[in-house]
């Protein structure tokens with residue numbers, strides 16, 4: 001049976017009031033790694049995994065994941081944004097955690113199958129929503145010692161999500177923390193659950209103080225900005241000429257961030273720099289933002305660091321360069337603007 005022949009449930013979703021929460025869609029892709037190889041994957045309607053109580057994913061954090069989106073275009077076609085980059089990044093995460101890499105072709109094929117089989121869950125063009133894909137690899141199978149798992153699962157599921165901003169771009173305030181999300185030579189550059197487990201407490205503390213999330217400082221010296229809990233950081237110098245973003249081995253390299261960096265340089269004529277952004281030298285920047293698949297481009301109003309509160313452009317309004325970056329990126333994702341070579345995979 002091809003994915004377009006699969007029976008479909010009736011979808012009853014208020015597209016204009018979608019948030020970011022779990023919604024069970026009809027099909028997910030599931031493949032097992034056994035006897036040293038990935039077995040043929042298939043779509044399944046079952047959204048519950050049955051795994052050994054000894055699975056390394058449960059005890060030793062041997063797991064990684066990805067996040068990417070499929071967009072409904074004006075002409076009815078479906079865009080996947082830079083899925084090859086997610087495939088490459090998941091390979092690097094698997095390598096770091098001693099898990100078998102999922103070949104890029106298998107990763108992209110799985111994403112396409114899941115999008116096609118759940119096509120009726122893709123929010124219509126113009127609602128600002130998209131179909132969020134969550135690929136992941138977990139170590140499973142009977143085990144107790146600290147070692148790599150005997151078996152693995154690769155799965156991709158999909159969830160319709162609403163726009164990150166309902167009423168237009170609104171700046172968010174962030175706060176620094178005494179905690180780190182990753183160690184200097186740890187797993188910060190891998191998209192693994194352990195980094196997120198470490199960020200739950202500082203994230204909850206930040207939210208209790210009414211900040212959007214934590215801005216993590218470099219774990220070695222706590223003097224430089226690294227990234228937000230689940231998004232990368234960028235800033236624009238006060239003269240409006242340079243796009244600056246931190247460079248560090250403990251940052252998770254955001255595909256959105258590198259896309260913005262490319263657009264800033266090639267389409268907006270800005271200079272671009274990956275370098276140090278010192279937390280006590282934020283006066284040089286006129287705008288700042290957080291970026292990622294979920295956050296898209298979130299303007300940063302201000303950052304609280306100890307007793308200091310630094311406001312960039314405004315706490316209530318988005319700066320002009322941040323707005324242009326957002327418009328350019330989102331225009332490409334929905335197919336309204338020409339994409340750089342290879343950025344869009346049609347489903």
Ligand SMILES: *Cc1c(COP(=O)(O)O)cnc(C)c1O
Pocket residue numbers: 067191227228229230231232252253254255256257291292293294
């Ligand atoms: C996934 C993620 C990001 C954003 O990466 P994108 O590829 O842009 O979605 C940023 N920081 C962390 C820690 C992440 O896990």
